[in-house]
Amino acid sequence: MKALFVAFRKDLLLQWRGKTQAVAIFAFGAATLLLFSFAIGPDSSALRQHAAGFLWLGLLLASTLSLAESFEREMEEQALEGLLLLPACARTLYYGKAMANWAQLALLGMALVPVMIVLYDAGTLRLLSLLAVILLGTAGLSAPGTLHAAMTSQTRARQTLLPLLLFPLVVPVLLAAVKATSLVILGDPMEQFGPWITLLGAFAVVHWSLGGLLFGRVVED
Amino acid sequence: MRAPSVRSIALVALGAALLLVGSWWGLVKAPGEVFMGDVQRIMYVHVPTAWNAMLALTFAFVCALFFLLTNAWQWDDRLEAAMEMGVVLSLLLCMQGSIWAKPTWGVWWDWDPRLTTTAVMVFAFGGILALRAFVDDPVKRAVWSSVACIVAFVDVPIVYFSVKWWNSLHQAQSTPQTVSSAFHWPLRINAFGTLFLWVGLVGLRAQVAALRRRGEMAPPLPEKRKAAGRAPVTGGAL
Numbered sequence: 001m002k003a004l005f006v007a008f009r010k011d012l013l014l015q016w017r018g019k020t021q022a023v024a025i026f027a028f029g030a031a032t033l034l035l036f037s038f039a040i041g042p043d044s045s046a047l048r049q050h051a052a053g054f055l056w057l058g059l060l061l062a063s064t065l066s067l068a069e070s071f072e073r074e075m076e077e078q079a080l081e082g083l084l085l086l087p088a089c090a091r092t093l094y095y096g097k098a099m100a101n102w103a104q105l106a107l108l109g110m111a112l113v114p115v116m117i118v119l120y121d122a123g124t125l126r127l128l129s130l131l132a133v134i135l136l137g138t139a140g141l142s143a144p145g146t147l148h149a150a151m152t153s154q155t156r157a158r159q160t161l162l163p164l165l166l167f168p169l170v171v172p173v174l175l176a177a178v179k180a181t182s183l184v185i186l187g188d189p190m191e192q193f194g195p196w197i198t199l200l201g202a203f204a205v206v207h208w209s210l211g212g213l214l215f216g217r218v219v220e221d
Numbered sequence: 222m223r224a225p226s227v228r229s230i231a232l233v234a235l236g237a238a239l240l241l242v243g244s245w246w247g248l249v250k251a252p253g254e255v256f257m258g259d260v261q262r263i264m265y266v267h268v269p270t271a272w273n274a275m276l277a278l279t280f281a282f283v284c285a286l287f288f289l290l291t292n293a294w295q296w297d298d299r300l301e302a303a304m305e306m307g308v309v310l311s312l313l314l315c316m317q318g319s320i321w322a323k324p325t326w327g328v329w330w331d332w333d334p335r336l337t338t339t340a341v342m343v344f345a346f347g348g349i350l351a352l353r354a355f356v357d358d359p360v361k362r363a364v365w366s367s368v369a370c371i372v373a374f375v376d377v378p379i380v381y382f383s384v385k386w387w388n389s390l391h392q393a394q395s396t397p398q399t400v401s402s403a404f405h406w407p408l409r410i411n412a413f414g415t416l417f418l419w420v421g422l423v424g425l426r427a428q429v430a431a432l433r434r435r436g437e438m439a440p441p442l443p444e445k446r447k448a449a450g451r452a453p454v455t456g457g458a459l
Contacts, residue, residue: 144372151365155355165352165369168345169376172383179387195386203379210375214368217289 003088007096014073015104021069026108029062030115037119044121051122052181056137056174059109064163066104067145070097071153084219094215098146098208105138122185129184129193136200137177143207144169150218176200229424236418243410251407260324267317269412273419274310277303278346282374285367294434297363301353302426304346304370306419311343334385341380345373359437
């Protein structure tokens with residue numbers, strides 16, 4: 001348990017010391033939100049309708065940068081091998097890193113919400129529901145993302161491979177998170193919010209368990 | 222070099238012959254369907270392709286599990302072959318579906334659960350083939366593609382149910398029970414024809430994969446070594 005906390009803290013600390021990276025990733029996400037609105041045109045009702053989809057697409061695109069970055073740092077000076085020599089099992093390292101990635105992605109998501117509200121006029125007062133969607137959705141992105149980033153960061157063509165492997169896997173997260181966010185923004189007369197949140201939760205549970213089971217084999221040497 | 226396995230070649234020949242018979246039966250002998258007419262005849266290849274695409278990817282998943290549990294190389298060879306076959310069959314499935322959907326539904330594509338899940342499978346398993354192409358170390362390639370294959374396979378039902386909740390329009394699955402008896406035989410013959418064909422092709426492809434891997438792992442110095450049946454304990458260079 002202590003090892004898990006230390007691993008988690010190490011990754012967050014690294015991220016905190018290199019704040020420019022986080023700011024750049026946020027700027028990238030905000031820029032994609034701006035670009036999506038150009039694809040739709042200045043029709044404010046259509047933009048509001050699609051706001052949830054754009055938010056999650058922006059977050060998904062930005063997440064590949066942040067996930068890849070979390071392992072690229074471990075490739076320098078063979079830091080990953082050093083970590084594996086520590087008296088902590090690979091699973092602890094995985095969960096530490098996945099939790100740090102989760103925290104970063106959730107913060108990124110929350111930071112992109114105001115941008116979405118301003119650009120698409122998609123405000124809501126149901127902030128707790130929105131927070132729940134962002135937390136569960138980014139949990140679903142970070143578990144498979146951390147596992148696959150561990151593999152792709154060691155290959156050639158890593159910038160292409162991570163999205164190629166990750167995007168098909170997280171289709172359920174994208175669907176459910178977009179639906180749930182839409183329901184929060186546009187209203188939920190049919191009470192469909194619950195099932196989508198359950199789906200996000202189930203996806204996260206499956207992938208957090210799988211990642212922990214399989215990560216040891218990914219980094220073995 | 223080992224000669225191609227006679228069993229695999231026999232299976233390919235048998236599968237091709239069955240497909241010819243089944244397709245002739247479906248195109249010429251079987252009656253046209255009342256509402257859809259001749260368009261319906263694509264079912265004789267479409268439904269067997271769907272069954273066999275699922276079978277091939279399930280086999281790939283089994284190979285991935287066995288490789289991670291036993292570290293025996295033959296499972297990696299089979300994994301590579303089965304995954305390629307699964308991707309090809311899924312891609313064919315999407316194409317046949319589009320050809321059928323245009324005259325029937327009026328559109329090439331529809332966001333129905335099975336169609337969308339098949340497209341997601343093409344990208345998910347195609348991505349793993351890309352990963353294999355970009356990793357030079359055979360040990361890492363085998364372990365990583367097994368891990369990615371397991372994750373992708375477990376993900377498939379979640380994708381299916383999420384898309385199903387999201388939208389639905391596809392017809393109920395066609396099985397010999399849901400179609401009239403006049404359509405049974407060509408459907409069954411083609412299903413087994415496709416099965417034998419891909420099993421034979423996977424056998425041959427796994428042999429090619431084994432040859433390539435042996436070439437990659439051959440020691441640089443002329444050292445006597447038995448044909449490796451197991452993965453070495455230590456990995457290759459980073």
